[in-house]
Amino acid sequence: MIAVVNGVLVTPDRVLKGKTLLFDEKIVAIRDADEPIPGGARIIDAAGGYVLPGFVDLHVHGGGGADFLDADPDAIETVLKTHAKHGTTSLLATTLTCPDEVLYAGIGRLGDAIENGTPEGGSEILGIHLEGPYFAAASKGAQAITEQKIPTEKELNELYALSRGHIVRFDAAPELPGMDLFADWTRERGILASIGHSAANAETALAYYAKGFSHITHLYCSTTTEHKEGQTVHGGIVEAAYLEDGFTVELIADGKHIPRETMLLCFKIKGAKKTALITDAMRAAGTEAKESILGEKNTGTPVMIEDGVAKLFDRSSFAGSVGTMDVCFATALRYGVPLADAAESCTLTPARIAGFADRKGSLDVGKDADVLLFDGERNLKKVFVGGKEIKE
Ligand SMILES: [Zn+2]
Structure with a gap:
């Protein structure tokens, strides 16, 4: 005791x-x-x-020099130990768009790792988060989209079986073909469907909210805002997120991706109960590396680390953050988010969004003793x- x-x-x-x-x-x-x-x-x-309760990160790819998709036997443990030191006590292990064989093998290893339990000294994996592969080439960010993939029931079922039932979140672009099937498939399994790397307008985003997409992947990053399609103006994903109270959102709070005013606006409109802070960390998080690889070691995209953020070498896009959750919490406080709101957005809100608030995210009697001490x-x-x- x-x-x-x-x-x-x-x-x-x-x-x-x-x-x-x-x-x-x-x-x-x-x-x-x-x-x-x-x-x-x-x-x-x-x-x-x-x-505080331990931080819950809904979106993390890697850290400590490893990526969750790497085939090295100790890669998953390296990521978990790196983020645990920075206060993340549980997380969703995030994949990205990559060759099918890399994705399938990676999901299999993650499913096994979850079955084997939390390693000594590491964060707990609550489940697998598939970021892609059903994304819009127009809103790809740093995701390597070479061919447009469309969901089929066969592939979805294969991925689910490989994960041993541990997929808890799946991001996709709702404007693509096959998304009614995708929405039904995720809803039937209680999987959180999230709009991400999407070029959808507000009408499409709201229509797919009604079909079960209830979360927005890194709001403001590879999402849309007010824009013209031909000669007609449309709202974007950002407007839909604000209009529909039921949408939950996440912000990359590394202090690089989201400016202060944008974060404060999001807290003002959505509030701490609907806003999760995430790292979207890639493998260089928790290291001093100046060059790294986004995604799996052998097939990923070479990136550089400059001014505390990962970028494509041509600087056309950020390529994930090198932040950790202690940085996200500190960034929110520095931007002027009140202490209790910043804490909630790093703990209870993400736990609730992922479906684990019965045992994670707060210092309530009976919950897991995931506890952080600050000076x-x-x-x-x-x-x-x-x-x-x-x-x-
Ligand atoms: Zn990501």
Whole structure:
């Protein structure tokens, strides 16, 4: 049993002072500071710092020099250990558009890794997030789209079987053919369908909200806004996201992809309960690399790291972030998002969007003891995954 005393608990929907947090592998209790601490408990003095639930990252490809799609036997563990050190206690393992054989093999390895359980010292994989391959070439960003792929029931079922049922999120461009089938297929399996790398206008985005697409992949990045099609003006995905309260959104909060005013506008309209902060981290996250590869090691796209962000060599597009969730949280605070809102967008909101809020995302009794300790200056000091401390 661990007892954290003298902390400010950001649960995240309440900010509590004068409380003791007790946990083993689960959150056991939040007690008044003057109540006795169970004998034998390890007491940690938070010294007035902040205590938060662990960060939940809905969108992460890699880190520590590895990508989730790499065939190396230790690649997945390397990514998980890298992000755990930066406060991500659970995440969705994200794939990207790549050759079929790389994607299929990668999904198989991720499905096995989830079945094998969380490695010592790493974050927990909640499920697999397929970013593609059914994307619009017009809105590809850094995704390597060479041929337009259209979903078929056969391929969807194959991917699902390979994942051992662990696909929890699937991003696609709803303006493509085959998307009614895709929407039905994801809805029947309880998979979160997200509009991403799409050139859809607002009408299409709203029509597919009604069919089950309820999330927007990295809003403002490879999405659309108000535009002309021929001589007719249309709203874009951004307007649809704001108009329809039911849409949840995610922002790449590395401090590079989204400017301050845009993040604040999103919090103002959508609020912390509908806005998740994500890293969209690629393999160079948590490293000092100046050159790297976006995607799987042998088939990915060479990129450079410049000014703290990955870019294609011709600088035509960002190529994912090198951010970690502690950076995203700090960026939101620096931009002026209130503490409890910033915390919620990094914890409970993504847990709810992914469908894991019953055991992740808040310091509620009975949930997994994914706990972060910050000092009074909001520097991350300690990370616990399922009650186990992550060591450097
Ligand atoms: Zn991504």
